[in-house]
């Protein structure tokens with residue numbers, strides 16, 4: 001293949017192109033990224049939370065009483081906070097029994113590491129209950145313990161640090177009354193101290209680091225479908241997810257489980273800041289998924305218009321929460337949470353893959369106009385619904401055109417062949433209209449694997465995203481996380497269990513793009529010896545320059561079953577004195593274990609690089 005680059009025709013592209021899409025799907029939050037080790041810590045699991053309305057999902061889920069002499073009941077007459085209504089009442093007539101929590105498929109602890117234990121107690125009758133709180137291994141050995149005395153007037157938070165004397169993946173937390181009486185317990189929490197960046201109420205360090213290693217320029221949260229919910233009562237309300245955790249309002253997760261809201265808007269903003277990514281919150285456009293607001297199947301509804309002013313205010317308040325002065329109502333709440341400085345919010349998404357109807361348009365327009373008026377500094381990202389046969393994609397664009405929405409969110413999950421044959425998707429987009437945020441995309445094969453074939457078809461397509469980086473402002477593969485054994489959607493970018501993080505092949509494509517982004521596109525031509533379209537479509541190249549470092553990056557994808565020898569014309573790029581690194585991701589198309597390998601090469605070798613069959617090659621010409 002002969003490749004010519006025209007640096008003199010360099011043109012600006014978005015420097016926000018690659019981001020991460022986080023949704024609480026596949027146990028991505030509780031039991032996942034959120035580092036809390038106690039499951040159902042606040043006794044708020046409800047029967048409706050679980051897919052199929054499993055009766056086991058009630059307030060006592062994950063909790064058992066071991067031994068005789070104590071009984072657990074659930075009460076709600078005098079909660080810590082109205083948002084957190086249920087709590088356990090432990091009545092002990094004879095000591096010896098313990099209240100036990102097994103975490104999310106077991107509690108993983110490490111020898112010598114410190115864990116912050118806390119729980120709220122209130123003595124209901126009898127003398128103050130003395131309690132032994134222990135981490136206990138599967139064989140019954142005590143790994144760490146502490147003694148705490150319940151409070152007798154009102155709810156009181158008790159805290160201690162537990163430092164286990166051995167490693168295990170199967171610990172349980174035991175709360176054993178040492179005296180008789182009746183004590184109320186709530187928000188029983190256990191966190192490793194070594195969360196990501198050492199944050200209190202923080203994130204699992206290994207998972208958060210794996211996300212950070214993508215080098216995302218932004219993080220979208222909290223969805224996806226979770227953002228708009230599957231009914232009016234299920235719309236994600238950011239105000240329910242901030243403040244002390246015992247005052248947050250948990251709710252059913254539409255993916256068939258429970259969301260504690262422990263990982264809430266403050267934590268999302270903080271994580272974005274910690275990894276240098278722009279926060280991109282997505283709020284419902286006043287309608288839930290498919291406008292499923294009223295009347296059941298076939299009926300379409302949104303938030304009643306009489307309540308829309310209040311909803312619009314909620315959206316505006318989010319900007320104040322993120323960016324407002326500490327003297328503002330919501331800015332003060334951010335400061336109280338420990339972050340007086342603004343979070344520098346610049347983007348707000350309104351709507352997710354919605355059914356584009358009058359109900360949607362009326363509400364979206366109201367929110368959009370209010371936002372433009374109150375916060376012209378915020379870039380609103382609208383939605384045009386998913387791009388599939390029979391969806392309202394065109395109507396979504398009509399609304400965006402009418403309102404001059406700066407960016408719209410497009411979604412598509414398609415087979416690899418679609419990505420191969422639609423590399424010109426954005427070439428003809430009207431540059432005078434809204435820019436695009438490709439908020440969800442992934443290549444889907446039967447059986448939904450994430451393998452080299454899907455990863456390379458994404459890499460191939462992404463060369464066209466960079467080429468169209470003047471109109472394609474942002475893009476995020478979806479979904480991001482999936483816990484093994486608790487997965488509702490495949491493929492995902494990063495699989496994990498309680499002890500391991502397992503990035504997929506597709507993850508490395510995202511990471512290579514994230515670590516090798518640029519803000520100038522250098523037009524280029526690629527001439528292959530074959531003129532067959534099906535062959536030509538399987539080879540693609542993108543060349544960018546990063547003006548911060550002045551590095552030039554060449555990305556080349558070969559989805560053919562044969563290697564390609566290249567002849568890369570590097571003249572005119574001023575590469576003298578640059579060192580060249582070559583990273584190759586290659587293997588069998590079905591491979592799930594292919595990993596990138598990097599080596600230093602000479603400029604001469606770079607100019608004659610061989611693209612192995614089924615491979616993604618990145619050449620980076622960097623200052624020495």
Ligand code: AHR
Pocket residue numbers: 023025223224225226352353411440478479489
């Ligand atoms: O990414 C998984 C789901 O796909 C999202 O929640 C939804 O927006 C889309 O349909």
